[in-house]
Amino acid sequence: MKKIVVLLLLLANMLAAENWQDELESWKQQRLASLSREHGWLSLIGMDWLHKGKNSIGADKTNDIVLPHGAGQLGYFTVEDKSIHFTPSPDSAIKADDKAVTETIEVFMDSSGKPTIFTVDTFQFYVIERGKPALRIKDSQAKTRTEFKxxxxxxxxxxxxxxxxxxxxxxxxxxxxxxxxxxxxxxxxxxxxxxxxxxxxxxxxxxxxxxxxxxxxxxxxxxxxxxxxxxxxxxxxxxxxxxxxxxxxxxxxxxxxxxxxxxxxxxxxxxxxxxxxxxxxxxxxx
Incomplete structure (x- = not known):
């Protein structure tokens, strides 16, 4: 009887170990998928501080925030004492929270709990608060993502x-x-x-x-x-x-x-x- 109990305990431990290994492998796969998703952390290409007043953004080198490719002028962020707004350039095709931006809108930072998420071309960007506002920029074509090892x-x-x-x-x-x-x-x-x-x-x-x-x-x-x-x-x-x-x-x-x-x-x-x-x-x- 004791031998049967010991065998059952050994079997239970072996099954528990196998389940843990399987669960760990599943966790690793989820971790990899999250990290390498379209606009996951591997796609992060910039963090640009926003100064008071207008902050233009686009691929044109005259902008305050220069993107590596895409439209020359996307629009500009306006930073005031207690608010941030974004004004799009005509025909920029930019979206905020999946809605086309055709006029000036208020922008919410990550500290609000629900930041305004902008998307255009292969980019995603939003404003974070780290002592002062900054624009966090992601690009699904970033080399850190496409060449991830x-x-x-x-x-x-x-x-x-x-x-x-x-x-x-x-x-x-x-x-x-x-x-x-x-x-x-x-x-x-x-x-x-x-x-x-x-x-x-x-x-x-x-x-x-x-x-x-x-x-x-x-x-x-x-x-x-x-x-x-x-x-x-x-x-x-x-x-x-x-x-x-x-x-x-x-x-x-x-x-x-x-x-x-x-x-x-x-x-x-x-x-x-x-x-x-x-x-x-x-x-x-x-």
Whole structure:
């Protein structure tokens, strides 16, 4: 009887391991599809600061914002103290939120929660707020996308799929996050997750991301086999007993690993782990 129980347990563990591997492969495919989609992060070709007054855009070199191809004059953004507007050039064929723009419209930044998305030719662009307004420009013909070499990963390793415990901060902890531009933002961390690797205890502050937590971290592989500034990983929120599964095999590179024009956050000091996390996405070789 004991032998049967042992065999059943072994079979159950084998099936669980196979299911985890399958789920991990599915996640990798979704990650690749998201990154390489038409106007995903690989298509990002520019981030141009907008100054007060008129900011013209188009392929003509006389514009304030010069595009690599397309119509010479698309129109111009007008930046005022509390608002931004866009005025199209005649016959520019530009759209905003999938609607043709034929007259001056108000433009909403990403900080509004629903930025105005412009599309024309192979381009997509929208205004972001990073201390001041900037135009984020994507092009589906970008070389970073058309010549993308793919993603590489460490071999899947269950050692880095760990059981963690959520420890709430009461009240929530204010965490200072610096981005690659050197801009500081203050985020609210509802708690930290605590876990063990090779018998040693570590912890990471988490940021609320709806039904999951976002973790920005670095480790001793950073700058060696993984992207220097750090990586991201998301985890499902804790169960009623505070348990969380942290799978570093799903750690991935921020957009800054692929383009010079994104504004990625950097790991706070407390999220720099003194251990080699040899799991997840490796450094991208351009």
């Amino acid at each position: 793919g993603l590489t990963y460490f071999p899947a390793n269950e050692k880095f799929r760990v059981k963690a415990k959520f420890i709430a901060y009461n009240p929530a902890k204010e965490v200072e996050i610096i981005n690659v531009l050197g801009l500081l933002s203050k985020e609210s961390a509802p708690g930290k997750i605590q876990f063990e690797i090779d018998g040693k205890t570590y912890s990471l502050d988490v940021l609320d991301a709806g039904d999951s937590y976002e973790i920005i971290f670095a480790d001793k592989t950073s700058g060696r086999t993984t992207y220097g500034p750090g990586r991201f990983v998301y985890v499902k929120k804790q169960d009623k007993d505070g348990n969380i599964t942290l799978d570093f095999n799903k750690a991935y590179n921020p957009p800054c690993a692929f383009t010079d024009y994104s504004t990625c956050p950097l790991p706070p000091p407390q999220n720099r782990l003194p251990v080699y996390i040899e799991a997840g996405e490796k450094k991208y070789n351009h």
